[in-house]
Amino acid sequence: MIEKALQGSSRYWTWIGFLLVIIGAGFISYLYQLKTGLGITGMSRDVSWGVYIAQFTYLVGVAAGAVMLVIPELLHHYHPYRRVVVFGEFLAIAAVTMCLLFIVVDIGQPARLFNVLLHPTPNSILFWDMIVLNGYLLINIIVGYNTLLCDKKGIPVPKWVKFFAYVSIPWAFSIHTVTAFLYCGLPGRHAWLTAIMAPRFLASAFASGPALLIVLLLIVRKVSKYDPGDKVLQTIAKTVCYAMIANIFFVLLEFFTSFYSNIPGHMHGLEYLFFGLHGHDQLVPWMRTAGVLGFLGVFILLVPPLRRQVGLLALACVAIVVSCWIDKGTGLVIGGFVPNPFERITEYHPTIPEISIALAIWAIGFLILTVLYKVAISVREQELS
Amino acid sequence: MELKRRQFLKIAGAAGLLGAGAAQGLFEGTAQASRVMHPEGALIGKRWAMVIDMRKCGEKEGCNDCINACNFVHNIPHFDTPKEEIKWIWKDEYEHVFTDISTLDPYVPERIKELPFLVMCNHCDNPPCVRVCPTKATFRRPDGIVAMDYHRCIGCRFCMAACPYGSRNFNWRDPRLGLKGRKLNYEFPTRMRGVVEKCNFCVERLAKGKMPACVEACKEGALTFGDLADPNSEVRKLLSENYALRRKPQLGTKPSVFYIIA
Numbered sequence: 222m223i224e225k226a227l228q229g230s231s232r233y234w235t236w237i238g239f240l241l242v243i244i245g246a247g248f249i250s251y252l253y254q255l256k257t258g259l260g261i262t263g264m265s266r267d268v269s270w271g272v273y274i275a276q277f278t279y280l281v282g283v284a285a286g287a288v289m290l291v292i293p294e295l296l297h298h299y300h301p302y303r304r305v306v307v308f309g310e311f312l313a314i315a316a317v318t319m320c321l322l323f324i325v326v327d328i329g330q331p332a333r334l335f336n337v338l339l340h341p342t343p344n345s346i347l348f349w350d351m352i353v354l355n356g357y358l359l360i361n362i363i364v365g366y367n368t369l370l371c372d373k374k375g376i377p378v379p380k381w382v383k384f385f386a387y388v389s390i391p392w393a394f395s396i397h398t399v400t401a402f403l404y405c406g407l408p409g410r411h412a413w414l415t416a417i418m419a420p421r422f423l424a425s426a427f428a429s430g431p432a433l434l435i436v437l438l439l440i441v442r443k444v445s446k447y448d449p450g451d452k453v454l455q456t457i458a459k460t461v462c463y464a465m466i467a468n469i470f471f472v473l474l475e476f477f478t479s480f481y482s483n484i485p486g487h488m489h490g491l492e493y494l495f496f497g498l499h500g501h502d503q504l505v506p507w508m509r510t511a512g513v514l515g516f517l518g519v520f521i522l523l524v525p526p527l528r529r530q531v532g533l534l535a536l537a538c539v540a541i542v543v544s545c546w547i548d549k550g551t552g553l554v555i556g557g558f559v560p561n562p563f564e565r566i567t568e569y570h571p572t573i574p575e576i577s578i579a580l581a582i583w584a585i586g587f588l589i590l591t592v593l594y595k596v597a598i599s600v601r602e603q604e605l606s
Numbered sequence: 607m608e609l610k611r612r613q614f615l616k617i618a619g620a621a622g623l624l625g626a627g628a629a630q631g632l633f634e635g636t637a638q639a640s641r642v643m644h645p646e647g648a649l650i651g652k653r654w655a656m657v658i659d660m661r662k663c664g665e666k667e668g669c670n671d672c673i674n675a676c677n678f679v680h681n682i683p684h685f686d687t688p689k690e691e692i693k694w695i696w697k698d699e700y701e702h703v704f705t706d707i708s709t710l711d712p713y714v715p716e717r718i719k720e721l722p723f724l725v726m727c728n729h730c731d732n733p734p735c736v737r738v739c740p741t742k743a744t745f746r747r748p749d750g751i752v753a754m755d756y757h758r759c760i761g762c763r764f765c766m767a768a769c770p771y772g773s774r775n776f777n778w779r780d781p782r783l784g785l786k787g788r789k790l791n792y793e794f795p796t797r798m799r800g801v802v803e804k805c806n807f808c809v810e811r812l813a814k815g816k817m818p819a820c821v822e823a824c825k826e827g828a829l830t831f832g833d834l835a836d837p838n839s840e841v842r843k844l845l846s847e848n849y850a851l852r853r854k855p856q857l858g859t860k861p862s863v864f865y866i867i868a
Contacts, residue, residue: 260778329761329800409770
């Protein structure tokens with residue numbers, strides 16, 4: 222089945238080549254980082270996690286794309302999703318792989334990575350995150366691959382595969398919850414110390430994952446003979462809309478609790494991100510853009526005549542993907558470190574090698590996604606003929 | 607399939623046990639080493655602590671004796687960029703050290719606002735850094751010292767995010783680059799890039815019967831080190847006679863560094 226990825230048009234190979242160039246550039250930067258240390262990044266004593274961990278956090282969310290299709294299909298027998306779910310699962314595989322890679326490049330001593338297994342420490346949330354992420358990757362590989370294989374052979378999906386599909390539902394919730402726990406259980410980091418972190422992660426995940434999936438399916442429709450159908454796209458769009466409304470609502474709740482209680486430590490993080498703190502406001506334009514894009518996306522998806530226009534649907538989805546990316550992939554992590562425990566402000570600027578490594582991991586993700594989607598599309602096209 | 611009552615109870619019981627086991631593991635934040643060997647002549651304590659008397663500290667303007675002693679004893683590198691700074695003990699102002707109370711009270715005497723408060727790892731009773739470490743590379747010894755195993759640390763920096771006191775440093779580069787041309791202490795190892803480090807209350811000196819380097823270096827007698835569990839210790843005497851503060855006590859970490867303000 223995987224051999225289908227080796228046959229493609231020149232456009233396909235150009236795209237693959239483009240990704241490989243970015244991966245190559247990032248790989249060279251990574252060798253430089255391995256040799257000199259994480260000092261080549263913009264991270265510091267005060268902002269000790271940066272782009273890498275932020276991307277990791279965002280992509281854990283994207284990996285949720287699948288479950289928002291698995292639930293209707295499996296639990297509510299919503300059959301239009303039957304042929305599309307696999308695209309969500311493949312997106313999850315690419316996203317979780319990127320997550321794991323972002324962890325690896327962020328670690329100061331990657332050669333010692335397996336110390337986490339050699340000295341298992343259940344009181345560390347990172348230990349559990351390793352388990353749930355690797356488990357989610359495995360489940361999606363099992364379910365996605367086998368479902369597609371059965372489709373190719375034209376046989377029904379066996380029960381044991383369905384079992385793993387059921388397992389993937391609570392598991393998807395677990396990866397976001399555990400990732401939120403990495404942050405929200407730390408004393409003294411007021412911006413993160415909020416019980417609503419896990420629900421917020423889930424909401425933004427269930428918005429940005431399926432939104433990205435819609436964009437990808439629109440591309441699939443354009444470049445192949447397979448069409449998931451407008452009905453499917455519209456249904457996913459409704460899910461995105463609900464989830465994004467919940468996400469924005471949760472962010473507003475954070476504002477209420479912080480500012481109505483008027484506790485300085487609780488306000489500092491949000492002040493820094495949205496209004497600037499003591500003249501430091503480099504993230505303000507970003508966060509405000511995220512806000513505008515979030516509301517724009519929800520508005521388009523909320524009005525049916527707007528949502529039904531493919532162009533606007535794509536715009537709304539891109540707006541939501543970008544909005545959640547800024548919120549989680551930039552603001553959340555950096556905002557938690559500013560101000561530092563001494564209430565001093567150290568700002569963070571990612572460096573070029575750091576960005577190049579991050580881009581390379583994104584390119585690896587897209588490469589995995591392209592190959593898997595190529596295989597899935599070829600099976601779907603075969604079903605059509 | 608119908609589940610028999612007995613089977614159900616068995617499964618439920620097993621699940622309960624598993625759950626309890628996991629919960630115990632989860633909340634056992636301060637996993638302790640089971641046995642510590644003490645060499646002959648070592649200083650032994652049940653709960654090491656430090657009392658910093660701010661009435662004495664800062665009497666000599668610009669005094670850096672304790673900091674210099676620590677920097678030498680532990681081969682702490684010096685980098686010009688604050689981004690890559692490594693520091694085990696350093697000075698900061700009242701409003702930055704006692705963030706939670708200072709921001710709300712502007713009427714503190716100017717004299718106190720200008721004092722050079724010494725800050726270091728607080729060697730908490732309930733250390734969040736130990737709780738989050740995925741490899742037990744940082745751990746709490748039975749004598750209360752929060753120690754580091756530089757050879758086990760994978761450099762994930764979760765402990766840096768968890769420490770509410772900003773006491774932890776990461777070696778963003780090879781620390782030996784920051785030691786060039788300096789007199790080195792060959793009795794204490796240099797670290798390597800990619801690992802976290804911080805004040806260790808001079809465990810290596812206690813093992814030889816010596817006081818921490820900073821305490822020994824302070825000529826004003828502002829730093830007192832001793833066993834908090836011993837009611838007759840000097841630290842306990844100071845604490846029973848003077849009102850002392852700890853940093854961010856509301857977080858429940860129970861620091862073992864105390865500050866006598868006035």
